[in-house]
Amino acid sequence: MTWWIHRGLRRALVPRGLNSSSPLLRPPAASSPYFSSLQSRSQENAAPESGIGGSTSSKTASFRSSLNPTEVAKFAAIAETWWDSQGPFKPLHLMNPTRVSFIRSTLCRHFRKDPFSVRPFEGLKIIDVGCGGGILSEPLARMGATVTGIDAVEKNIKIADIHAALDPLTSSIEYHCTTAEEVVKENKKFDAVISLEVIEHVADPADFCKSLAALTVPKGATIISTINRSMRSYATAIIAAEYLLNWLPKGTHQWSRFLTPEELVLILERAGVSVQEMAGFVYNPLTGDWTLSDDTSVNFIAFGTKRNE
Amino acid sequence: MAAHRCLLRSSVLGSSPAFSAGKRGFSVLTEEPVARLSAGLSASGGSDPTPRRREARNVQWVFLGCPGVGKGTFTSRLSQLLGVPHTATGDLVREELASSGPLSNQLAEIVNQGQLVSDKIIINLLSKSLESGAAKGESGFIHDGFPRTVKQAVCEKNYGVTTNSEPFDVAIIGGGMVGLALASALSSTPFTKHLNIAIVDPNPALGGCSSYYIKNEIPGSRVSTVTPATISFLRDIGAWEHVKHQRHAFFDQMQVWDYTGLGYTRYCARDVGKEYLGCVVENKVLCNSLLLSLQEKDFKKTIIPAKLTSMTVSSRRSSSGVSSGQSNTLDKSRTNNSEETAEPMHLQSLVRLELSDGQHIYSKLVVGADGAKSRVREMAGIKTTGWDYSQSGLICTVEHTGENHCAWQRFLPSGPIALLPIGDNFSNIVWTMSSNEANRHKLMSEDDFVKAVNYALDCGYGPHPQSNFLDNYIGRLPWGSGTTSIKESFQAPPKVINVVSERMAFPLSLMHALEYSSSQFVLIGDAAHAVHPLAGQGVNLGFGDASTLTKVISEGISMGTDFADLALLKRYEKERKAANIPWMAILDGFQKAYSIDFGPINLLRAAALHGAQYIAPLKRNIVSYAMGEWNWPRFT
Numbered sequence: 001m002t003w004w005i006h007r008g009l010r011r012a013l014v015p016r017g018l019n020s021s022s023p024l025l026r027p028p029a030a031s032s033p034y035f036s037s038l039q040s041r042s043q044e045n046a047a048p049e050s051g052i053g054g055s056t057s058s059k060t061a062s063f064r065s066s067l068n069p070t071e072v073a074k075f076a077a078i079a080e081t082w083w084d085s086q087g088p089f090k091p092l093h094l095m096n097p098t099r100v101s102f103i104r105s106t107l108c109r110h111f112r113k114d115p116f117s118v119r120p121f122e123g124l125k126i127i128d129v130g131c132g133g134g135i136l137s138e139p140l141a142r143m144g145a146t147v148t149g150i151d152a153v154e155k156n157i158k159i160a161d162i163h164a165a166l167d168p169l170t171s172s173i174e175y176h177c178t179t180a181e182e183v184v185k186e187n188k189k190f191d192a193v194i195s196l197e198v199i200e201h202v203a204d205p206a207d208f209c210k211s212l213a214a215l216t217v218p219k220g221a222t223i224i225s226t227i228n229r230s231m232r233s234y235a236t237a238i239i240a241a242e243y244l245l246n247w248l249p250k251g252t253h254q255w256s257r258f259l260t261p262e263e264l265v266l267i268l269e270r271a272g273v274s275v276q277e278m279a280g281f282v283y284n285p286l287t288g289d290w291t292l293s294d295d296t297s298v299n300f301i302a303f304g305t306k307r308n309e
Numbered sequence: 310m311a312a313h314r315c316l317l318r319s320s321v322l323g324s325s326p327a328f329s330a331g332k333r334g335f336s337v338l339t340e341e342p343v344a345r346l347s348a349g350l351s352a353s354g355g356s357d358p359t360p361r362r363r364e365a366r367n368v369q370w371v372f373l374g375c376p377g378v379g380k381g382t383f384t385s386r387l388s389q390l391l392g393v394p395h396t397a398t399g400d401l402v403r404e405e406l407a408s409s410g411p412l413s414n415q416l417a418e419i420v421n422q423g424q425l426v427s428d429k430i431i432i433n434l435l436s437k438s439l440e441s442g443a444a445k446g447e448s449g450f451i452h453d454g455f456p457r458t459v460k461q462a463v464c465e466k467n468y469g470v471t472t473n474s475e476p477f478d479v480a481i482i483g484g485g486m487v488g489l490a491l492a493s494a495l496s497s498t499p500f501t502k503h504l505n506i507a508i509v510d511p512n513p514a515l516g517g518c519s520s521y522y523i524k525n526e527i528p529g530s531r532v533s534t535v536t537p538a539t540i541s542f543l544r545d546i547g548a549w550e551h552v553k554h555q556r557h558a559f560f561d562q563m564q565v566w567d568y569t570g571l572g573y574t575r576y577c578a579r580d581v582g583k584e585y586l587g588c589v590v591e592n593k594v595l596c597n598s599l600l601l602s603l604q605e606k607d608f609k610k611t612i613i614p615a616k617l618t619s620m621t622v623s624s625r626r627s628s629s630g631v632s633s634g635q636s637n638t639l640d641k642s643r644t645n646n647s648e649e650t651a652e653p654m655h656l657q658s659l660v661r662l663e664l665s666d667g668q669h670i671y672s673k674l675v676v677g678a679d680g681a682k683s684r685v686r687e688m689a690g691i692k693t694t695g696w697d698y699s700q701s702g703l704i705c706t707v708e709h710t711g712e713n714h715c716a717w718q719r720f721l722p723s724g725p726i727a728l729l730p731i732g733d734n735f736s737n738i739v740w741t742m743s744s745n746e747a748n749r750h751k752l753m754s755e756d757d758f759v760k761a762v763n764y765a766l767d768c769g770y771g772p773h774p775q776s777n778f779l780d781n782y783i784g785r786l787p788w789g790s791g792t793t794s795i796k797e798s799f800q801a802p803p804k805v806i807n808v809v810s811e812r813m814a815f816p817l818s819l820m821h822a823l824e825y826s827s828s829q830f831v832l833i834g835d836a837a838h839a840v841h842p843l844a845g846q847g848v849n850l851g852f853g854d855a856s857t858l859t860k861v862i863s864e865g866i867s868m869g870t871d872f873a874d875l876a877l878l879k880r881y882e883k884e885r886k887a888a889n890i891p892w893m894a895i896l897d898g899f900q901k902a903y904s905i906d907f908g909p910i911n912l913l914r915a916a917a918l919h920g921a922q923y924i925a926p927l928k929r930n931i932v933s934y935a936m937g938e939w940n941w942p943r944f945t
Contacts, residue, residue: 100868138869139868140869
């Protein structure tokens, strides 16, 4: 549920018409105020593309060293909504421990780390693509990893920076306002590339997977989580979450852009990543908890390893 | 020379930087003309060697030796040479007396009476002087005459003479049974044993190194009944080993009846296939065992002998710190990397605790384990609900002619009287009655009191309950595998011959905190809930809190969450409220049901007692619930 405005999202806002033959399946909110704000935001972010890429390092560098207290105070107010576990990001906070437990067990198994250690990821370089406010990056850093978080929305990066500076265990996280393609161009590689709840907002998932694979070292790990394209997910993630329960703003997700597990495995294979494990997240409305299960019909997460080149 | 041998045995503390510094130090001395030093020694009043560059050498040395060997001389000259502060315990005491610090009154008394100053005070003075030295930018030390005994050295290793005030991960306010149990549990769980814990309690007994209480002493009046669930918790954290070496008493039978003589219930541990229903242990034995289990673990804990005076939470502090007028100082402080006027960023999200001895500590999570009148709960603004029972509980230890292995409870019109075995021929009485009555019984003579107790337990009020044909019929119905205690008939409790301890009375009330946690605070034990003692569950609920909190924190850490996060603490709260509230409702229900003396109600109660005695499945459920073997509610 992080809003990652890819440069191609402008194109994506027009319905793709791939599988949506009936008007029922067309994304319902093309004219909603939320969408138009998304459009305008993507335009201003996408326009000077080289500008974004070129100025990221200098912008973020200058921001980090001064950490202007007036900015701290200004963003401290909004930062609370990202990190307010009862606020608009509540579903994400509820789901986070389950996602982290899957990531922890698969990465510990893959990199042969001791799962009973407090900091099992010591020595691993991980990149969180589409990190938002840093909800995933911080637990990873606390578990010992060297984390880099990237997001295309500048505001999210600022919020993430401020929150991470509060705890000495997480202050080592590097946040950059950039895109996966830019990082690929900088020839950076990471032991694990994690992108949760992003691929359903991207225009070209195949391209995106190729970038993620390019960021992974050979025999490294790639973890992607998204929502399945099924009748059940339409009922749950779109109708229930956006319209009935108001968990998400209307128009956050487009059902046609969801990927089935088979499609995700296919595009990852084509990008050079072979999927080893997959699990689903199930929400129990009585207890309000998410649990890992074999049921991938709504939310699911896939763990793959990059083939040796 | 003897003096050289002293130098060679440089550090007892064994920290590696100290040892390497020691080696460096030794080579320094050989470079330095040794003759100059010896000349300085032999010629009294000879000029000191010119002090070398006063950069911090970071040595941490301890000088040991018999009196008159030259420790003081060496330490003072070496401290000038190496630029580290030197501490002599005698000087510290004299300084403290002269400066009228917080400990000076205590010290004055001790010194005037010609006694030895206790280890704890010495350690206190030492850490204060080291802290003030650290604040001035000094590091390292040379001790002269400390530690003097193995015990002191062990204490120093255990309680950490901290030279810098690092922020703590968890600050446990209150070092009673539940607070110590939490510390011990955190030290036994793999994901939490790296945490830095502070225990804040003014009780001086916590600071010393403890040993077992000998069994010949008269048992104390304050005892607790621990259920098997609690016993397995204590076993897991390593405290039960120590309890086994001190006085404790398992009991495997229990009898409950009331004054009307219309019904009784006998419970037996064999009904549910267990060996004992519970164990009665004195509170001081439990505290001691928990402390011992803490001491033997290699765990970063600091016991701070002080009371909490105030707390400030991060949000309130940062709002005053980050304002436009002070933004310059904030910038400067960050670049200078010092704590002059504003707090560094990493301390801003912590809770600042002011203590009664003047020092302040920072902590990520504050745990209130400070009893029913909890200050932490007050300061965190957590409201409570509850009411006073207009009753007091009178407790004392009594003696019988023979051993007692059964727990007896008789409900009287004014309240229940319970007789719990403590071990040998002693038992503990918990007698609930109105406050005036309690006062009267406290003040009456011992013989009168013994007569009153025997009257209340056995002779007075009403006849012994009998079982009738209906009971026998119900008991013989095919309930499944029979429970042996159905066939047991009523037995009279053992006669009390003597009162051996002083009688104490406490007012009883019900209290429940509306929330157990708020951001960065959490309550456990009596700070969160207080119940009537009639089923002996109070401290067991507290131990359950400690166990659940440890489990929740360790799960949080394993998932990389911030363990002071409110969502995590609310999970603890949800689980414990689900366990505690039913118990409180049941106990309160019992207390109210038995406080009415009215014909139909008496018959109802009697019927309930008969049912509980003769209906086997009901009895088994009751026994296993009371033993803590259930998880309530019965779905997870």
